[in-house]
Amino acid sequence: MTQSRGRGSPVEHGFPRLDTVRQAITAVFRRLSAEGVRAYDVGLSPADAAFGPDEDLHLGAQRVASAVVRSLRLPEARVVVAFKPMRDAAVVEPGAGPVYFVEVNDRFRVHRGDLAAVLAHEVTHVLLHRLELTFPTTDANEVLTDTAATLLGPGRLLLDAYREDALTHRRLGYLTPEEFGFVLAKRAAFLDEDPSPWFTGPHAHEAWRRGRAHAARDLRRAPPAAAGARERLRYARRLRAGAAEFDRGPDGRGRVTFPCPVCGQGLRVPVRAGALRARCGLCRTVLECVT
Secondary structure, three states: OOOOOOOOOOOOOOOOOHHHHHHHHHHHHHHHHHHHHHOOOOOOOHHHHOOOOOOOHHHHHHHHHHHHHHHOOOOOOEEEEEEEOOOOOEEEOOOOOOEEEEEEEHHHHOOHHHHHHHHHHHHHHHHHHHHOOOOOOHHHHHHHHHHHHHHOOOOHHHHHOOEEOOOOEEOOOOOOHHHHHHHHHHHHHHHOOOOHHHOOOHHHHHHHHHHHHHHHHHHHOOOEOOOOHHHHHHHHHHHHOOOOOEEEOOOOOEEEEEEOOOOOOEEEEEOOOOEEEEEOOOOOOEEEEEO
C-alpha cells in the first residue's frame, strides 16, 4: 500500500483510473455474484475501527485487525500486526495462511486513527488472494484492492482518512478521493445505503459528493428512462449513425448494448417503441429503459 503524499504535495484528484475501477467493480461482482456482494451489507462499525489514544498499541492493532477480518468475512484468517520503519504505509504477504503478517509504517504508532484504513487495504489483499482474483499488473491490482475494499465496506475508511487544507495534504490508498466516492456510490446504489454519516471530516464528505455525482451520470446514460433530453438526443444520433452499441439479432430486430450503471456488466435490450424493463444478469438490478 502506498504511503500518503508528503506535506506540501498536492493530493491527486479526479478520475484518472476510472476505467480500471469500473473493470474492478465488474470483476468483484463476477467473482462473488450479486448475493455474495450483498452479504457484505453490514460494514465495519465505527466502534470497531476506532483506536483510543490510551489503548495498548499492539493489543489495539490486533483488535482492529480482527474486526477488519470479520467485516471481510474471513473467519479463518488471523492477522499479526507489526510496526517498523518503512517507505510504504503497510505491506502484507498473502500466502497460504491461516496466519498473515502485516507490517505497518511506524508513523501509525501515532496516527492510530488511520490504522483501520491501512488494515482494510491489506486484509483485502488476503481476501482477493483467497478468491484468486487478480489483475495483470501491480498498479491494476492495487486499484482492484482499493475498489474491492470499498465496494465490500471497510474501504470507506480509506476515503475518510483523506485530509487537505493549508497545512496538511494526506490520503491513503491508490484511488483518488473522488474515485473512492465513485465506488461508494456504486455500493450505495446496490445496497440502498447512505455512507455519508460515517465520514469524520468535511474533505471525505465532499469527495463522496463529487464521486456520487460522477456515478449518477451512469444512471442518466441512455437508454435508461432516467436519461435527460440531451442524453436521449445523443443516443438517437448514435443509433442513426449505426454506432457500435447497436446491432441486430438473428431475428433481424435491433438491439442496444450498454453497461449496467451499477456493476458495469454489458446489457443488451431490444429496440422498440415505449418503455421496457431490463434486469442485469450479474447484479440483478432492474432498469427502466427507453430504447
